[in-house]
Amino acid sequence: MPQHPTIAVVGSGPIGAAYARLILEGAPSARVVMFEAGPQLTALPGESVRNIPDPAEKERARELSQGPQAGALRSSLGIPETAVVEGMFTARQGTHLIDFGGEGSGHAPTFPAAAASTNVGGMGAHWTCATPSPAFSEKIPFIPDDEWDELIEVAKGLLHVQSAAFADSGVGAAIRSLLTEEYEGDLPDGFGPSTLPVAGDPQPDGSMRWAGADVVLGPLAVPGTPEHARFELRDLTLVRRVETEDGRVTGVTVEDLRTQETSFVPADLVVVAADAFRSPQLLWASGIRPRALGHYLTEHPVVICTVALDAERMARFATEADLEAELARRAANPVDPVAAVNRIPFSEPDHPFSLQVMYSETTPFPMEPGAAYSGNRWGYVNMGYGMRKAPRFEDGVTFDDDDRDYRGFPNMTIQYELTESENAEIAAGTALLRRAGGALGDFVAEPRLLPNGSSLHYQGTMRTGETDDGTSVADPYSRVWGVEGLYVGGNGLIPTATTMNPTLMSVAIAVRGARQAVADIS
Template identity: 35%
Template sequence: MAVRSTADVVVIGHGLTGAVVARTLRDAGVEVLIVDGGTQFSARPATHLRNLAVCRTDRALYADLVAALLRPVSVPPAQRVVGGATVPGMPDGRGVNRAQRPDRALPAARATATLGGMSTLWNCLAPRPNPDLEWWPGLAVAEWTRLFERAEDLLAVGADLSAASRRHAYVLKTLGEQGLIARHIPVAGRATDDGIRWTGPAEVVGDAPIPLRRCVIRRLIRSGERITGVQAIDLPSGEVGTISADVFVVAAGPLRTPALLHASNVVRDNANLGRYLCDHPLAHTQVLLDPDLREDGPGVFVETPRTADRPFHGVLLSDGHDSAVLEGGVDDRLLVSLYWYCALAPRYDNRVVFHGGASDSLGSPQPTLEYALDASDRAITAAALADLRAAAAPLGPTLPVGPPRLTSPGTSQHIMGTTRMGADDRDSVVDDRGRVWGTRNLYLAGTGLIRGATAANPTLTACALAVRTAESIARPAHTT
């Protein structure tokens, strides 16, 4: 791979936030190159996998596909005894990690090596966070509103996909009778003659393609306050070379982004890298609606938003959650899954660290998680579980495989805060436009920038911040 300037801006990672940055810059006339080392699973690079014809017709297959593509982030090797002797566990790497303490882990946290990452698998729910409780005051309300509106436009958020659904109406009515705020949850997708076109990175980029290079980025090359290039391994040739540009944006996810910065040693003076790791503990159950409500169509898309006295965000979906339920003969049109996501305050001691020579499936340093709940966190999760039970009971009977419970830590796949945004470098990694402190041309995007105690799905917020970052790059005067 030749050493040459390939673009004005290189975006590392073809997830949703990377696509938002690239699309915004392209529309502003900036030359952009996206690089991603993930495996391509669709003819259209980084489309949402629910758009594949086979997944449209077989929901159980889609659930199996998602499960197959998600790999553990960091779990200790299993110990097995065979014939009275202990069998050696798997070597470190690809999620297996001898340094991982079980009591400080997020055992259900997953990563994927697909082109487009988790953004090709996400649930396409895009609610705005509570403005009074969850909008970081470092940005003005008017600015947050503008950014959310632009992000919603890019993600195709807004269509009420369940307007004609009797199941949806029943769930709204039943929750309202309990005194809960219940409303349609915004969904990222367009209604077409062939069904819903779910939003993935490809849908954000749109019909005018942006150059995409398949390569794995090993490290960023820094000289003074500038990143001068990236060391890349070209796929599938395996050739190693350097890609240079004027500006670099790392949008590789909340774990791989800090991993790349760590491997590159480009933020060596910032102790906040990987700190303030936050997750949404999740309470979950599944209920069956009355058979008279059986119907085809999108079904239930409902939220019960976080309020001052309910520090959790409830989501109700016509969702099998796992294919075993569907393949067991349950009519999934009657199935409603309830997800209650908890808002916990970020803490400095919760973090991801990188040590040793092991790597994940894309060659990034193997992460080790140091994460625990305190007494106040456990009180919130207990309250969420009680609230979930109360909300579920009037809707219908609970499935034996889906009783109300707190799921394994990390199940939400909503890791945040590891490269968080802030007003200065004392408690953050990037400034309020996503630029890494102490650098002039290195920016970050993704859920890692979110700094507050949120309960809503973080994708829309991350994309809104990505809009601001891209606009800052396109108009450099705004960075001063």
């Protein structure tokens, strides 16, 4: 290795940020260049848009993240400028659908809600910041438990994970108490109702400053630090190819989207950490095509509902003063919709699901004045049960060299199917959701299964494995089989069936990979 190695990181989300920071902290002579195809949204690179106080600025930042559906690009795709995008052309604000229906659209008829974000910070600028830890069969079997626990703790530190956020909420505590009563004796110790761990920093007024890739970058984002001096972030720069020679990476070919100029950037090590669809797409376009690339796609089938909290039941565990305090806290930060968040985590064998219960004083949809439970004094909970999807080779994304997408890459087609086993677990999870909701109040939106892709938690398409047997893309340290100096990162590496938000798990995997990368360049 050269005395001053250069590392190219493709993608600026929490995973790419983790690689950049840990490599620069572990290799004092190294330099990292990070490439992001989208724009920088905030002065601090990678900050969560949920922290933007002005609603118009927040909406603008989300629109800029919407890739082919953002701004002037929409008209070139045949999408009218006046079209409403929320819930139609995008899965949610800040994202853009893979299969958006315009020229250069991907193809995902069986996975219609598949979406991505294109901006500095990636989906980390828009995520819910939920950071539960994997448990039981969710964990990667070939990483020893003691090492895994340590990796998770490092990942928690990088993401600023808070295990007791909103624990002082009387309303949230009452919700937990009602759920604990309902599930008493049905769940193992330590896996009953609890607060949901989230990534962020509590503020004196009771609100949260939500974490994005900015907190993971840490000193890299702060001018004047030694790490910042060795770090370069290039936004609006699209990596066209990972270049290799004699089985080893040599660098990346990039396009400056401001000037449309193309150039080669030499690198001694390359980390591809875009997302679970565009990372394998880049490898495919670069001629790097392991058999498992793009396959074994999983997500979490999600069943959601909204429940009006019952005053009589809530009053058993919370007072009017608790309610007033919660509403006052909410009024102090009205642009942030997240209040007390509880959960019932995944456990085996009796609860192979994840439940999230988010308190709100309003429903996420308009209610007609005078409708039943409209203006409910004790507010509402939006609830969702996540279920497992077993990894199968048949589920995945494939690429067509003869069909180009809107960026000129081999276009993608997503194939995905829920099996009888998964449908049975969805039915069981739906029954549990109805049970949990019934313990808290009355349904104003009945449980319903969201379309495939709605979770935004796409996994498995670059899965890590113990051996190079055609069922994995990367080795146990995230190195692509057969290509020296090439690492991959992100949710796509998760090889197991999971039910929970995967960011913490993916950062833990990245910690392991970054440590190996430091060893490789030392």
